[in-house]
Amino acid sequence: MADTLEYDLIVIGGGPAGYAGAIRAGQLGKKVACIELERAGGTCLNWGCIPTKALLKSADLYQKIKKSETFGITVKDVTFDFAKVMERSRGVAGQMAKGIEFLFKKNKVDYFTGKARVIAAGMVEITEGEHKGKFFKTKNTLIATGCKMRRIPDLALDGVRVMTSREALANTKLPKSIVIVGAGAIGVEFAYFYNAFGTKVTLVEMLNQVLPVEDEEVSKVLQKSLEKQGITILTGTKCENFRVGKDSVKVDLVTGDKKQEVESEVVLSAIGVVANIEGVIADAVKIELDRNYVKVGDDYQTNIKGIYAAGDIIGPPWLAHVATFEAVSCVNGMFGHGKAKRVTKFPGCTYCQPQVSSTGLTEKAAKEKKLDYKVGKFPFTASGKAVASADSEGFVKVITDAKTGEIYGAHIIGSEATELIAEYGLAIELEATVDEIHQTIHAHPTLSEAVMEAAAASLGEAIHI
Amino acid sequence: MADTLEYDLIVIGGGPAGYAGAIRAGQLGKKVACIELERAGGTCLNWGCIPTKALLKSADLYQKIKKSETFGITVKDVTFDFAKVMERSRGVAGQMAKGIEFLFKKNKVDYFTGKARVIAAGMVEITEGEHKGKFFKTKNTLIATGCKMRRIPDLALDGVRVMTSREALANTKLPKSIVIVGAGAIGVEFAYFYNAFGTKVTLVEMLNQVLPVEDEEVSKVLQKSLEKQGITILTGTKCENFRVGKDSVKVDLVTGDKKQEVESEVVLSAIGVVANIEGVIADAVKIELDRNYVKVGDDYQTNIKGIYAAGDIIGPPWLAHVATFEAVSCVNGMFGHGKAKRVTKFPGCTYCQPQVSSTGLTEKAAKEKKLDYKVGKFPFTASGKAVASADSEGFVKVITDAKTGEIYGAHIIGSEATELIAEYGLAIELEATVDEIHQTIHAHPTLSEAVMEAAAASLGEAIHI
Numbered sequence: 059m060a061d062t063l064e065y066d067l068i069v070i071g072g073g074p075a076g077y078a079g080a081i082r083a084g085q086l087g088k089k090v091a092c093i094e095l096e097r098a099g100g101t102c103l104n105w106g107c108i109p110t111k112a113l114l115k116s117a118d119l120y121q122k123i124k125k126s127e128t129f130g131i132t133v134k135d136v137t138f139d140f141a142k143v144m145e146r147s148r149g150v151a152g153q154m155a156k157g158i159e160f161l162f163k164k165n166k167v168d169y170f171t172g173k174a175r176v177i178a179a180g181m182v183e184i185t186e187g188e189h190k191g192k193f194f195k196t197k198n199t200l201i202a203t204g205c206k207m208r209r210i211p212d213l214a215l216d217g218v219r220v221m222t223s224r225e226a227l228a229n230t231k232l233p234k235s236i237v238i239v240g241a242g243a244i245g246v247e248f249a250y251f252y253n254a255f256g257t258k259v260t261l262v263e264m265l266n267q268v269l270p271v272e273d274e275e276v277s278k279v280l281q282k283s284l285e286k287q288g289i290t291i292l293t294g295t296k297c298e299n300f301r302v303g304k305d306s307v308k309v310d311l312v313t314g315d316k317k318q319e320v321e322s323e324v325v326l327s328a329i330g331v332v333a334n335i336e337g338v339i340a341d342a343v344k345i346e347l348d349r350n351y352v353k354v355g356d357d358y359q360t361n362i363k364g365i366y367a368a369g370d371i372i373g374p375p376w377l378a379h380v381a382t383f384e385a386v387s388c389v390n391g392m393f394g395h396g397k398a399k400r401v402t403k404f405p406g407c408t409y410c411q412p413q414v415s416s417t418g419l420t421e422k423a424a425k426e427k428k429l430d431y432k433v434g435k436f437p438f439t440a441s442g443k444a445v446a447s448a449d450s451e452g453f454v455k456v457i458t459d460a461k462t463g464e465i466y467g468a469h470i471i472g473s474e475a476t477e478l479i480a481e482y483g484l485a486i487e488l489e490a491t492v493d494e495i496h497q498t499i500h501a502h503p504t505l506s507e508a509v510m511e512a513a514a515a516s517l518g519e520a521i522h523i
Numbered sequence: 524m525a526d527t528l529e530y531d532l533i534v535i536g537g538g539p540a541g542y543a544g545a546i547r548a549g550q551l552g553k554k555v556a557c558i559e560l561e562r563a564g565g566t567c568l569n570w571g572c573i574p575t576k577a578l579l580k581s582a583d584l585y586q587k588i589k590k591s592e593t594f595g596i597t598v599k600d601v602t603f604d605f606a607k608v609m610e611r612s613r614g615v616a617g618q619m620a621k622g623i624e625f626l627f628k629k630n631k632v633d634y635f636t637g638k639a640r641v642i643a644a645g646m647v648e649i650t651e652g653e654h655k656g657k658f659f660k661t662k663n664t665l666i667a668t669g670c671k672m673r674r675i676p677d678l679a680l681d682g683v684r685v686m687t688s689r690e691a692l693a694n695t696k697l698p699k700s701i702v703i704v705g706a707g708a709i710g711v712e713f714a715y716f717y718n719a720f721g722t723k724v725t726l727v728e729m730l731n732q733v734l735p736v737e738d739e740e741v742s743k744v745l746q747k748s749l750e751k752q753g754i755t756i757l758t759g760t761k762c763e764n765f766r767v768g769k770d771s772v773k774v775d776l777v778t779g780d781k782k783q784e785v786e787s788e789v790v791l792s793a794i795g796v797v798a799n800i801e802g803v804i805a806d807a808v809k810i811e812l813d814r815n816y817v818k819v820g821d822d823y824q825t826n827i828k829g830i831y832a833a834g835d836i837i838g839p840p841w842l843a844h845v846a847t848f849e850a851v852s853c854v855n856g857m858f859g860h861g862k863a864k865r866v867t868k869f870p871g872c873t874y875c876q877p878q879v880s881s882t883g884l885t886e887k888a889a890k891e892k893k894l895d896y897k898v899g900k901f902p903f904t905a906s907g908k909a910v911a912s913a914d915s916e917g918f919v920k921v922i923t924d925a926k927t928g929e930i931y932g933a934h935i936i937g938s939e940a941t942e943l944i945a946e947y948g949l950a951i952e953l954e955a956t957v958d959e960i961h962q963t964i965h966a967h968p969t970l971s972e973a974v975m976e977a978a979a980a981s982l983g984e985a986i987h988i
Contacts, residue, residue, distance in 0.1 A: 074967065078986050081986050082984075082986065085983070085984065102967070103907065107907070107967055107968050108907045108910075108911055108968060109911075111907070111908060111911035111912070111968055112911040112912075115594060115911060115912045115913070116594040116595050116596065119587060119591055119594050119596060120594075120596050122584060122587070123588055123591065123596065123598060126584055126588065128611070129580060129581040129584050129585075129608065129611065130581050130603055130604050130605070130606075130607035130608035130609075130610070130611055131581065131584060131585055131588065131601065131602070131603045131604075131608075132600075132601070132602045132603065132604065133588060133598050133599075133600070133601050133602075134598075134599050134600040135597075135598070135599040135600065136596065136597070136598050137596070137597045137598075138595055138596045138597065139595050139596075139597065140595070141595075142595035143594065143595035143596075144595075145595070146593070146594065146595055150910055150911050153910060154907055154910060157905070157987075161986075161987065161988075377966075377967070378967040378968075379964050379965060379966055379967035379972075380964060382967065382986070383964045386986065399962075401964065403964065404964045405964065405965070405966040406966070407966045407969065415966065440622070442568065442572070442573045442576070442619055443576060445573075445615055445618060445619060446573055446574075446576035446577040446580060446615050447576070447577075447580045448580070474939065474942055476966060476969050477939055477942050477943065477969055477970055477971050478942060478945075479966060479971075480943075480945075480946045480965055480966070480969065480971035480974065481945045481946045481949055483963050483964065483965065483966075484946055484949055484950060484955070484959075484960060484963050485949060487959065487962065487963040488953055488955055488959060490949070490953055494949075494952065494953060495949060497864075497952065498948050498949050498952040499844050499845060499848045499866065499868065499869045499870065499948065500844060500870070500945055500948065501844055501870040501871070501872045501880065501941055501944060501945070501948075502539065502567070502572055502842070502843040502844035502847065503572050503573060503576055503843075504872065504941050504942055504945065505942055506942050506944075506945035507844075509945065518550070519547075519550065521543050521546050521547065521626075521847070521851065522622075522626065523626075
C-alpha cells in the first residue's frame with residue numbers, strides 16, 4: 059500500500075471536538091491528520107452556534123433601533139434586507155472556517171476533506187470525496203463525527219416548506235409565518251430571530267416548559283417575555299398530521315383535549331439531534347454503541363484499544379464547548395499529558411433576548427435529590443447598570459447548600475446572561491462558596507454585581523434588594 | 524436636649540459607602556440613621572457612575588446604528604436630541620436615588636438630608652438644611668462623605684465654559700468642541716461620549732498614556748482606537764494659561780518643547796478628586812487626617828474610638844465598589860458580624876468603546892517588582908462570538924506567576940470587558956491558577972472563552988491562536 063500514510067492520530071470529524079483535538083495533538087508535537095466531510099469547523103461553526111449568533115446580532119440591533127427613541131435617538135425608515143442578514147451570517151461562518159484551516163497549518167495538522175471510515179483498529183480509509191481511496195495507518199483514532207439535526211418522522215425535509223436549522227441558515231427569504239417544533243435552545247433562538255424581523259411565529263413544545271432543561275422559574279419568565287414580543291407559544295403540545303402544500307404547511311396542534319389547525323409558510327424542526335454514525339465504522343470493527351452513540355470509558359477510549367471518541371457522538375449534552383473539552387482532554391490523556399477527565403460540570407446558553415444561561419442543578423433537581431438547599435435571587439431591576447442600559451428584565455438565581463454555601467447551580471435570565479454565567483462556572487469548578495463570591499469586589503456599575511448580590515441574597519446580605 | 528436622637532450608628536454621607544453601610548447596619552437590626560447633604564446615592568449614583576452609563580448607552584447605540592448596514596439593516600435620517608439624551612440620564616439617576624430611599628425604609632434606616640458634623644465622639648449635629656440643629660447621640664459614627672471633583676487651579680468653574688463631570692452631566696447643550704483635561708476613566712468616557720455625538724474632542728493627559736493606571740499595552744490599543752474614532756489625544760502634555768472668553772476658551776497645550784494653542788467651546792476638567800472634609804469634623808474632634816483624607820486602621824476606625832470612616836474619604840482608589848465593600852465590611856466588624864477587612868484586590872473599569880477593565884498588577888508593575896511572570900494573551904479577532912458580533916477589537920491579557928500559574932493581574936480591552944473581568948476577580952480572590960481557569964468549561968460561543976483562552980495561552984495551550 060504505497061498510498062498509506064502513517065500517523066500518531068487520525069481525527070474523524072473537523073467540528074469543535076475534532077478540530078480542537080487535532081490542534082491539541084499538533085501542539086503536543088504529534089503527527090496528526092483531521093478528516094472532515096464538509097468544511098472545517100463542523101456543524102457548530104458552519105451551521106450552528108456561530109452563524110446563528112451573527113443572525114441574532116442583526117435581530118438584536120434591529121430591535122434596539124426600534125427602541126432608540128428611549129435613548130434620545132430618532133430614526134426614520136428602518137428597513138432590513140433579509141438576504142443580506144443571512145449573507146453576513148454565511149460570511150462569518152466562512153471566515154471562521156478559514157480560521158480553523160489556518161490553525162491546522164499553524165499546528166501542523168494534515169487536513170483532508172472526505173468521508174472517513176474506521177476499517178480496523180489502527181486503520182482509516184477515506185470512502186468519499188476527492189481523497190477517496192486514501193488509507194491511513196495510525197496509532198490512535200479519534201471519532202468525532204458529531205450529530206445532525208433530527209427530522210420529524212414522516213415529514214420530508216424539502217428546504218422550502220420544511221426545514222431544520224441547517225436549511226433555515228441557508229434560506230435567504232424571510233417567511234411570513236413559521237411553526238417551530240421544539241422549544242429547546244435552537245427552537246427558541248429561531249423563534250426570537252424570525253419574530254424580531256416580523257415573521258408570525260408559533261413555537262410548539264411537547265414538554266411543559268420552553269427550554270425544558272432550564273430552571274422552571276427562568277423558563278416561565280422567558281415564555282412571558284417571548285409572548286410579549288409577539289411569539290405564540292404552546293407547551294405541552296404535540297404536532298400531528300403535517301400536510302405540506304404548495305405554499306404552506308398545515309399541522310394539527312394537540313394540547314391535552316384541544317386540537318387546533320395552524321397553517322404556516324414554513325415548518326422548522328428543532329427536535330434535537332441524531333448521531334452521525336452511518337458509514338463511520340466498518341462492520342468488522344465491533345465498536346460498542348449505545349443507541350447509536352459511541353460508548354467510551356473515563357479516558358474516552360472505546361471498547362477497542364486505540365480507538366477513541368469525543369463530542370456529540372458520545373451522547374448528550376450535545377454542546378460545542380463540552381465537545382471541545384472532551385476532545386482536548388482525550389488527546390492530552392492519549393499522549394500522557396495529564397489524565398483525561400470526563401465532563402460533569404458545564405454551562406448551557408440560549409442567545410435570544412433576554413438571554414438565558416445556567417450551570418449545575420435546577421431548583422427542581424435540587425428538590426428531587428432532596429438536598430438541603432437555599433435560593434439567592436437578585437432581579438436586574440435593582441441593578442444600576444441594567445437600569446442605565448434600559449435592559450432590566452430578568453434575574454440571577456443561585457442554588458446553594460443550605461449549610462456550607464457551596465453552589466449547586468446558577469441560573470441567569472437577562473442581558474449578557476451568557477457572559478455572566480462564566481463566573482459561576484469557575485466558582486462551581488473550584489467548589490467556591492457563595493460567601494466567597496460575596497466577598498469578591500465586583501466592579502460598579504456592572505451586571506456582574508447581580509451575580510454577587512444573588513450570592514449575598516442567599517445569605518440574607520444583599521444590599522440592593 | 525429634647526431633640527437628641529439616639530442611635531447605634533450615624534452614617535454621614537449617603538453615597539456607595541454611606542448608604543450601603545447604613546443598610547447593612549439595618550439588616551443587622553441596629554438603630555441607624557444616614558445623613559446626606561444632597562440626595563441619596565451620592566456622587567456615584569447622582570453625578571457619576573450611573574448617569575454616565577446612561578449617556579454612554581445612548582452613545583453606543585448611536586454608533587451602532589451608524590454601522591447598521593453591516594448587519595443588513597438600513598436606516599435613514601438618524602438624528603438625536605441631545606437634551607433628551609441628558610434628560611434620560613437624569614431620569615435614571617432619579618430613579619436609582621428613589622430606590623435607595625426605598626431601601627432605607629425597607630431596612631429601617633432613618634434618612635435625613637442636611638450637612639452633618641461630628642461634634643464629639645458619639646455626637647453628631649446637622650448644621651445645614653431643613654433638619655438644621657438636630658442632634659444625634661450615637662454609639663458609632665461612620666464618616667463616608669466621599670470626594671468631589673478637583674478643579675483646575677486658577678480656573679473658575681462656571682458650568683458653561685468650564686465644567687467638571689458634574690456640570691457636564693447637567694448640561695443639555697452639546698458643545699461643538701471640547702478640551703478634556705485628564706485621560707483617566709472619567710476623561711476618557713466623556714471624550715468617547717462627546718465624540719460619538721459629533722463634538723470635536725481634544726483629550727489631554729499629563730502622563731505618558733491614556734488611562735495611566737492601566738496596562739501600557741491596553742492603553743496603547745485604546746488610544747489608537749479612540750484616535751481612529753476621531754478624538755485628538757495628547758499625552759505627556761500640560762495645559763497652561765486658560766483664557767476664558769465669552770464663547771470659547773483658549774488654552775496652551777505644552778508637549779515637551781512644543782506649544783500649541785487650542786480653542787474650544789468648553790473645557791472639562793477631569794483631573795481627579797478632593798476629599799469632602801470641610802465642615803465635617805468639629806475642630807475640637809482631633810481626628811487624624813492624611814492629606815485631607817481620614818486615616819483609619821484595619822477596622823476602619825479612626826484614632827478616635829467609635830468614629831469610623833470608609834469610602835473615598837479614606838483615600839484612593841476612589842472607586843464606588845471599593846467604597847461599598849469598605850463600608851459594609853466596616854459595619855460588619857463594628858457589630859461583631861465577622862472581622863472588618865481592608866481592600867487589597869479590586870477591579871477597575873472604563874466604559875468607553877472598546878471597554879477597558881483590569882484587576883491586579885499591570886505587566887509594568889510585575890516587571891518593577893522583579894516577579895518571575897508569564898503573559899497569556901488572546902485577541903478577540905480569534906473569538907467566534909466577537910466575530911459574529913462584528914466587535915472583535917481588543918484582547919484579554921493575563922499575567923501569572925511563571926512557576927505556579929497564580930494570577931498576578933488581568934487586563935481586558937474590548938466589548939463587554941467590564942463584565943468579563945468579574946471572573947478574573949473571583950479567580951484572584953480565590954488564588955486560583957490559570958490552569959484552573961483553563962480547566963473550567965466556558966460556554967461557546969461567548970466572549971468569556973477569551974478569558975479562558977488567555978489563561979490557556981499562558982500555558983502554551985490555547986486552541987484558537
